[in-house]
Amino acid sequence: MSSSKPAVYDLVSDTATIPTDDMFDVMKSATRGDDVYTADHSIIKLETYMANLLGHEAALFCVSGCMTNQLGLRALLTQPPHSVLCDSRGHVFVYECGGIAYHSQASVSPVTPKNGLHLTVADVESNINNDNLCGALTKVISLENTLNGTIMPYDEMVKIHDFARSKDLKLHLDGARLWSASHATGIPMDQYGRLFDTVSVCLSKGAGAPIGSILAGSKDIIRRARHLRKLMGGGWRQAGMLAAAAMHCIETVVPTMPETHRLAAHLANSLVKLGATLPIPCHTNMVFVDLAPIGLTVDELADRLEVKNIFIARSQGTATRIVLHYQIPTEAIDEIIKTTTELVNEKTKAGFVKKSSAAAIQQQKIDEQPAAYKPSYPSAPAPASVATPSVLTTEPTSATAAA
Numbered sequence: 001m002s003s004s005k006p007a008v009y010d011l012v013s014d015t016a017t018i019p020t021d022d023m024f025d026v027m028k029s030a031t032r033g034d035d036v037y038t039a040d041h042s043i044i045k046l047e048t049y050m051a052n053l054l055g056h057e058a059a060l061f062c063v064s065g066c067m068t069n070q071l072g073l074r075a076l077l078t079q080p081p082h083s084v085l086c087d088s089r090g091h092v093f094v095y096e097c098g099g100i101a102y103h104s105q106a107s108v109s110p111v112t113p114k115n116g117l118h119l120t121v122a123d124v125e126s127n128i129n130n131d132n133l134c135g136a137l138t139k140v141i142s143l144e145n146t147l148n149g150t151i152m153p154y155d156e157m158v159k160i161h162d163f164a165r166s167k168d169l170k171l172h173l174d175g176a177r178l179w180s181a182s183h184a185t186g187i188p189m190d191q192y193g194r195l196f197d198t199v200s201v202c203l204s205k206g207a208g209a210p211i212g213s214i215l216a217g218s219k220d221i222i223r224r225a226r227h228l229r230k231l232m233g234g235g236w237r238q239a240g241m242l243a244a245a246a247m248h249c250i251e252t253v254v255p256t257m258p259e260t261h262r263l264a265a266h267l268a269n270s271l272v273k274l275g276a277t278l279p280i281p282c283h284t285n286m287v288f289v290d291l292a293p294i295g296l297t298v299d300e301l302a303d304r305l306e307v308k309n310i311f312i313a314r315s316q317g318t319a320t321r322i323v324l325h326y327q328i329p330t331e332a333i334d335e336i337i338k339t340t341t342e343l344v345n346e347k348t349k350a351g352f353v354k355k356s357s358a359a360a361i362q363q364q365k366i367d368e369q370p371a372a373y374k375p376s377y378p379s380a381p382a383p384a385s386v387a388t389p390s391v392l393t394t395e396p397t398s399a400t401a402a403a
């Protein structure tokens with residue numbers, strides 16, 4: 001970034017990273033072959049690297065995580081009637097424009113985790129359709145790690161894998177932020193990857209690349225996905241520069257993730273000390289916070305931060321999500337903590353009585369439905385498969401997809 005510009009810190013999403021001059025330099029030295037003919041060396045290098053990293057034979061570089069997820073699922077499915085089981089908060093279900101219905105003609109069994117945090121093998125067992133021919137048989141289980149920044153325990157993933165294999169079901173992993181899970185747990189990417197038939201990993205999320213996502217799988221599956229990618233209009237030609245930028249980010253940005261996680265934990269702990277609550281625990285780079293117990297609305301905090309060039313996701317109410325990435329330095333986090341503290345002090349002076357943390361926790365327990373917690377930013381279209389005529393509009397909405 002140009003040093004003459006004032007620093008702007010965007011914590012709305014970890015897609016908000018700005019490509020750097022270094023990345024543009026690297027792009028200049030990329031190869032310039034045609035990827036539709038698998039003839040670009042920079043892309044082949046990235047795909048080979050990612051396939052190895054994820055413990056698979058092959059990989060495919062695509063424009064977005066929506067594309068790699070949808071291609072992965074489409075490549076695993078054959079023909080209707082069929083269905084995909086996933087977490088009810090899953091990106092593949094909620095934020096991909098109803099793509100499973102559109103691309104694969106499959107229905108979805110969205111499952112709300114009983115423990116409020118992550119799917120378990122018991123959740124999966126009691127929700128698959130194994131033999132009821134009045135419904136669509138489950139053919140794929142799609143997991144997400146991290147989900148809302150939370151880590152799915154590896155042991156649980158193994159149990160779900162073993163169960164899926166015993167029922168002859170395929171497995172897809174939406175690992176948009178798998179790098180984060182791997183850094184936080186110390187479990188290598190390939191150890192996660194090997195549990196699945198297809199894995200998608202984002203290069204443009206926390207990893208910082210301008211664009212791109214990877215799908216990994218067997219040679220046959222990736223060949224099929226490559227064909228389907230062309231069908232979707234995603235066959236790109238001289239895209240080597242994008243692969244080169246992504247490779248540069250894998251080498252330089254991904255290793256900084258532990259520091260990002262440390263800063264996120266620091267922010268989360270500081271907000272809790274001030275009396276706020278965390279509707280979703282902070283495991284990696286996302287801080288879900290509810291400011292109600294300290295008498296603040298999200299807009300009050302966002303307004304105050306905006307004049308300091310710090311941007312957080314706005315919402316109508318008191319709950320929001322603050323997302324960290326490698327371009328968010330300690331100073332920005334310190335400023336958020338300082339600003340929140342000032343606001344809390346002002347509220348206290350004005351007569352607001354902070355709920356004691358015990359009372360706040362009690363209240364949270366009463367209200368507790370973390371699985372149903374739905375961030376109110378950014379507005380996303382209702383998934384096609386749950387939309388009812390009463391909420392359908394004839395005009396497309398201006399809703400932006402969550403990122």
Ligand SMILES: *Cc1c(COP(=O)(O)O)cnc(C)c1O
Nearest residue numbers: 064065066067091144174176403
């Ligand atoms: C952002 C995201 C995607 C899709 O990413 P795009 O590149 O924006 O299409 C998929 N899965 C998860 C969990 C994500 O957060």
